[in-house]
Amino acid sequence: IAGITQAPTSQILAAGRRMTLRCTQDMRHNAMYWYRQDLGLGLRLIHYSNTAGTTGKGEVPDGYSVSRANTDDFPLTLASAVPSQTSVYFCVSSETNTGELFFGEGSRLTVL
Amino acid sequence: GQNIDQPTEMTATEGAIVQINCTYQTSGFNGLFWYQQHAGEAPTFLSYNVLDGLEEKGRFSSFLSRSKGYSYLLLKELQMKDSASYLCAVRDSNYQLIWGAGTKLIIKP
Numbered sequence: 001i002a003g004i005t006q007a008p009t010s011q012i013l014a015a016g017r018r019m020t021l022r023c024t025q026d027m028r029h030n031a032m033y034w035y036r037q038d039l040g041l042g043l044r045l046i047h048y049s050n051t052a053g054t055t056g057k058g059e060v061p062d063g064y065s066v067s068r069a070n071t072d073d074f075p076l077t078l079a080s081a082v083p084s085q086t087s088v089y090f091c092v093s094s095e096t097n098t099g100e101l102f103f104g105e106g107s108r109l110t111v112l
Numbered sequence: 113g114q115n116i117d118q119p120t121e122m123t124a125t126e127g128a129i130v131q132i133n134c135t136y137q138t139s140g141f142n143g144l145f146w147y148q149q150h151a152g153e154a155p156t157f158l159s160y161n162v163l164d165g166l167e168e169k170g171r172f173s174s175f176l177s178r179s180k181g182y183s184y185l186l187l188k189e190l191q192m193k194d195s196a197s198y199l200c201a202v203r204d205s206n207y208q209l210i211w212g213a214g215t216k217l218i219i220k221p
Contacts, residue, residue: 042116042211043155043199058208090154098142098207103154 003027004104006091012110013081021076021107023091029102031094032074033058034066036087037106043090049074081111114138116212118200123218124190132185132198132215140205146174146185147199149214155199158185187217195219 004025013019025032030051035043045058049068063085065077074093078085091104117135124130136144143162147155159167161176161183173186187194197214204210 040213042213043201043209044211045208048208098203100157100160101145101147101155101209103156106154 004091004093004102006089006104006107008107009105010108012112015081015083015111017081019078019081019109021078021089021091021109023074023076023104024072025074025091025093025102026072027093027095027102028071029093029095030071031096031099032068033092033094033101034064034074034076035090035092036060036085037090038087046076046089078109081109083111085109086111114204114210116200116202116210118198118212118215120213121216121218123220124187126190126192126219126221128190129186129188130190130217132187132200132217134183134185134200134212136181136183136200136202136210136212138181138202138204138210141178142203142205142207144174144176144183144203145199145201145209146172146183147201149197149199151196158198190219192219192221 007022033048034046047066049055052071089107092101115137146158149155159174166175171188176183199214200212201209
């Protein structure tokens with residue numbers, strides 16, 4: 001089934017460690033996004049990419065980095081994890097920056 | 113600042129009708145989305161409104177008034193499986209999505 005694959009689905013991480021959340025889509029969508037979801041808050045945009053080779057900062061980019069070397073892959077890296085980065089992370093794609101969003105299953109990250 | 117408001121939690125009875133409201137203040141408007149999210153799962157698309165009026169899709173309908181900065185999601189003939197959170201999101205003038213915190217809908221038999 002076509003869609004978005006995220007890995008890992010769940011991870012416990014020691015503070016200070018480096019972590020990369022992987023995201024791959026096979027829908028050839030141009031736009032991709034990383035959101036975090038925390039209880040009581042709306043989805044917050046971390047970084048986005050409107051097309052391969054370009055990235056941009058969202059609402060909460062600090063402590064995170066992304067790359068978009070090709071259309072399909074959009075990894076999110078936490079250079080040095082902190083407990084406040086404990087969250088559920090969703091990788092999302094859209095055919096254009098105006099279209100419907102398609103969500104990955106999410107990655108639950110716990111930083112101790 | 114930009115803001116999306118929706119009730120935190122609502123309770124309804126199986127078979128009944130429920131309306132979930134969403135009000136927004138954003139810098140520009142390029143469409144409003146409703147997503148459904150079951151506990152522990154990813155959000156899934158329900159509806160998209162860019163013009164004023166009512167969009168009907170089976171048991172679910174979504175209404176938009178751009179002049180009032182207001183939308184609602186109407187769920188008819190409620191089923192237990194409709195127990196979920198419902199997320200309202202607005203695209204602003206920069207085509208960025210602003211998300212509400214979601215409304216948790218509890219369906220009782």
